[in-house]
Amino acid sequence: MKNWPSSAKSPSDSPAGPASNSVVEIEERVRYSETDQMGVAHNKSYFEWFELGRTEFCRLRGLPYKDIEAQGFYLVVVEAFCRYRKPLRYDQLFLIRTTLREATAKKVVFDYEIMSQDQRGLIASGYTVHIATNAEGEVRFLPESILRRISGSSNQARAPFSSR
Numbered sequence: 001m002k003n004w005p006s007s008a009k010s011p012s013d014s015p016a017g018p019a020s021n022s023v024v025e026i027e028e029r030v031r032y033s034e035t036d037q038m039g040v041a042h043n044k045s046y047f048e049w050f051e052l053g054r055t056e057f058c059r060l061r062g063l064p065y066k067d068i069e070a071q072g073f074y075l076v077v078v079e080a081f082c083r084y085r086k087p088l089r090y091d092q093l094f095l096i097r098t099t100l101r102e103a104t105a106k107k108v109v110f111d112y113e114i115m116s117q118d119q120r121g122l123i124a125s126g127y128t129v130h131i132a133t134n135a136e137g138e139v140r141f142l143p144e145s146i147l148r149r150i151s152g153s154s155n156q157a158r159a160p161f162s163s164r
Contacts, residue, residue: 022152024057024098027117030088041088046124047080050112053098054128057110063149073140075108075130082126086116093117103151105141107131 034045055065068075088094095115102109108130114123132142147153 026096030092035090039090046082049096053096054110057098073132079129084124086123
């Protein structure tokens with residue numbers, strides 16, 4: 001996943017360290033409400049699946065979003081990109097692969113791949129860039145304790161999670 005028009009850095013520029021290359025993979029199924037009249041997954045659904053992957057990534061690092069918010073921080077999406085390659089259809093199983101590209105006090109960048117369930121085909125790929133704010137929407141720097149956990153420095157990622 002490279003050559004995207006982004007303010008995000010390439011994976012090799014990441015200060016998050018080698019643990020940031022860990023992949024969190026979850027299995028999902030295209031729901032009827034996520035499709036258009038022809039049974040094809042709507043483009044907006046991919047960003048919701050990215051959010052699901054990101055949420056589970058953080059949870060498996062021992063840092064559920066609710067814990068980040070309890071500390072007074074909100075990870076706000078400031079940039080999102082998705083490259084669609086193949087359609088997903090109603091009731092089709094697929095995998096969401098999430099990796100951490102970068103985690104600094106100023107921003108966090110996640111990369112995503114939506115794969116066919118048999119892992120033979122890339123359906124879509126993308127990324128999101130986040131900044132931290134407080135409850136009033138003021139930009140804040142993430143503390144080292146959150147950065148260590150999200151980058152995997154203090155907690156090893158657990159086994160992949162399946163919500164189905």
